[in-house]
Amino acid sequence: MSEFRIATLDDYKTLHPDHDYIPPLVTDDGHVSAIGTAHGRTIPVIGSTRPPIFDVSLNPLDGSQVRIYADEADDVLAVLLGTEYQSQLARCKQIEANYMELSDSDQMGSAGHTMREEFDSEVTLLGMIRGTFAHTARARAQQLVNDKAKASGAWEALTDQERTILEQAADMTSETAPVGIVKEMTIPDPTHPGHTLTGRVGEWGADVDLILNEVDYYPWCEVPPVFSQVTITDTQGNSYVDDSSKLNLRIIRVDSAEELLEDLGELGVISMTVRPAVPVDAIFRPNYAETVQARIDANLSAAADN
Numbered sequence: 001m002s003e004f005r006i007a008t009l010d011d012y013k014t015l016h017p018d019h020d021y022i023p024p025l026v027t028d029d030g031h032v033s034a035i036g037t038a039h040g041r042t043i044p045v046i047g048s049t050r051p052p053i054f055d056v057s058l059n060p061l062d063g064s065q066v067r068i069y070a071d072e073a074d075d076v077l078a079v080l081l082g083t084e085y086q087s088q089l090a091r092c093k094q095i096e097a098n099y100m101e102l103s104d105s106d107q108m109g110s111a112g113h114t115m116r117e118e119f120d121s122e123v124t125l126l127g128m129i130r131g132t133f134a135h136t137a138r139a140r141a142q143q144l145v146n147d148k149a150k151a152s153g154a155w156e157a158l159t160d161q162e163r164t165i166l167e168q169a170a171d172m173t174s175e176t177a178p179v180g181i182v183k184e185m186t187i188p189d190p191t192h193p194g195h196t197l198t199g200r201v202g203e204w205g206a207d208v209d210l211i212l213n214e215v216d217y218y219p220w221c222e223v224p225p226v227f228s229q230v231t232i233t234d235t236q237g238n239s240y241v242d243d244s245s246k247l248n249l250r251i252i253r254v255d256s257a258e259e260l261l262e263d264l265g266e267l268g269v270i271s272m273t274v275r276p277a278v279p280v281d282a283i284f285r286p287n288y289a290e291t292v293q294a295r296i297d298a299n300l301s302a303a304a305d306n
Contacts, residue, residue, distance in 0.1 A: 006079065013296075016046075024069060026066060028066065028067070057272075058270060060271055071277070099112065127254050135213055137270075138211050138212070139170055145211060146167070154208055158206055165178060165180065165181070178202075179223065180203050184200055185227070187201055203229055204227070204228055209248050227243065228245070232247075251263075252267070
């Protein structure tokens, strides 16, 4: 398994877009939204054929100029989160590769069972690393939500307690997670279906969204999930309480790199464009393969001349 590395623009010219592993590429134009040489930003192309799938700017998160291109969401996070994530990701990939080398009977036997348990444990650790990053990103997302509420006037309709909770939730230096307004409640027991628990549980009923990082709550830890209660008025003027749709909660998922990046993009914490690699129709594949290889050979020749 190859060691994690960051590619250069020259690397991208000679990598095959379909057959090679495409390492992530980091540029310093994350603050530029327009595309074109005149704007100071051009999109890299792999093997003179297609752009990388993920295009992620960190500018909304930290004001930096960093932009990350990658074919895999995990590689975006590997750049963002550094050696800890890179090492843990490599460990998970190695276990997966070892498992695939087992025979069908071994996969169904004790060796396969042990390896699956090990994989589940290591993947959970990978999710926890994502969750640590999501903690900071969550606070930044809450800042953006709060600013929007203040601009729209929705902030004035909140109670002092709700405003305090939202302000605290937007503190990027805080190590705590929001739990809403804590109340004594009876809730379904997540570990025993059909049973209930009575205890102190967080509830959120404000019209301004509360941003949550799923790793801060059950089943990732012992803290009960925040309950949502929203009063909705229909077109006939009738009001009712919705306590199941979580309309005023935005939950950042950390189960996968793809989910985490998607949620952060929707929240405006990162700027992300996904450009899927579209498979070539079978009838065109021979000509396509020949054309791509010719482009790569030309780029390799040009690189050798330099």
